[in-house]
Amino acid sequence: MSDLASIIGNGKVALVTGAARGIGLGISAWLIAEGWQVVLVDQDRERGGKVAEALGEKAWFAALDVAQESQVAVTIAEVLGQFGRLDALVCNAAIARPGATPLESLALSEWNRTLAVNLSGPMLLAKHCAPYLRAHNGCIVNIASTRAHQSERHSEAYAASKGGLLSLTHALAASLGPEIRVNAVSPGWIDARDPGERASAPLTELDHDQHTVGRVGTVEDVASLVAWLIGDSAGFITGQEFVVDGGMTRKMIYLD
Incomplete structure (x- = not known):
């Protein structure tokens, strides 16, 4: 995308x-x-404000649970x-602590909070954004996870929330179509840490080599796909899941 396009803009708004x-x-x-x-x-009001300021005039921050x-x-x-x-809603906010709490120690409050943010949050946002997205044939992209398909120990709340998010995605696609398209992106290992x-x-x-593509993922790997899904080129795609994991969920692994 040219510098001119970033200055002029495309007239569309994404949340x-x-x-x-x-x-x-x-x-x-x-x-x-x-x-x-x-x-x-x-x-995170403090960091969010600083990030929006750094991104420039096309960024606007709102604090929200x-x-x-x-x-x-x-x-x-x-x-x-x-x-x-x-024009577009991207539901990425999540409590991501898979493997943190063994089942026997998992408090109901922790379970409920994880599902509230990871699953109820996208539903609430879709509910309140739908009238405005519909007016412009907008899109929703839910950021799920490969944890919806495979797990490590002690990941019950996170896995359940992401599995539910995939089901919510195709349910929303059926309910909100044809005006609104709804898809999900499921990242695998993405190195999303600060520089x-x-x-x-x-x-x-070893971290990189265990991936079929030879490297751990980047935030740009996910961002480029999201940008395509909310663009006009993906106009025939809805209710789908797109896995971004360097091939890990298709890799047969045996212990030596």
């Missing part, structure tokens, strides 16, 4: 949740480079008041 860091930040930066006006949503419907409703109203339209952390603790050759 990206969990946008203060990692994959959400990568998606936001990519869309801005393609000329989108991007609303960055995150609970996606699991709170009243906050979702207010934020969407503010977005419409500010920009007058909404300083990547430099101080670089990945190993």
Whole structure:
């Protein structure tokens, strides 16, 4: 995308949740480079504001807990008041702590909070964004995970939320079509750390070599796919899952 396009813009507005860091930040930066006006949503008010300022005039930050419907409703109203339209919703915000809590120690409150953010949040956002997305034949992309298909120990809450998100995706596609397309992207291992952390603790050759493509993924790998899915070239695609994992879920692995 040319520098001129990023300055002029394409007239479209995207809302990206969990946008203060990692994959959400990568998606936001990519869309801005393609000329989108991007609303960055995150609970981290301080970092979110700084990130939006660094990304320039096409970035606008809103603090939001996606699991709170009243906050979702207010934020969407503010977005419409500010920009007058909404063309794309990218649901990336998530509590990502797979493997953190053994089942016997998993508090119901932790389980409920994980599902509230990871699964109820995208539903609430779709609910409140749908009228405005429909007006412009908009798109929704849910960021799921390969953990919806395969697990490590102690990942019950995270895996369940991401599995549910895949089902929510095709349900929304059926309910909101044909005006709104809804798809999911399931990242595998994406090195979404800040540059300083990547430099101080670089990945190993083994980390990269175990992937069929020979490397761990980057946020740009996910962002470029999201940008394509919300663009006109993907107009015949809805209700689908796209796995971005360097081939890991197709790799047969045996212990030596």
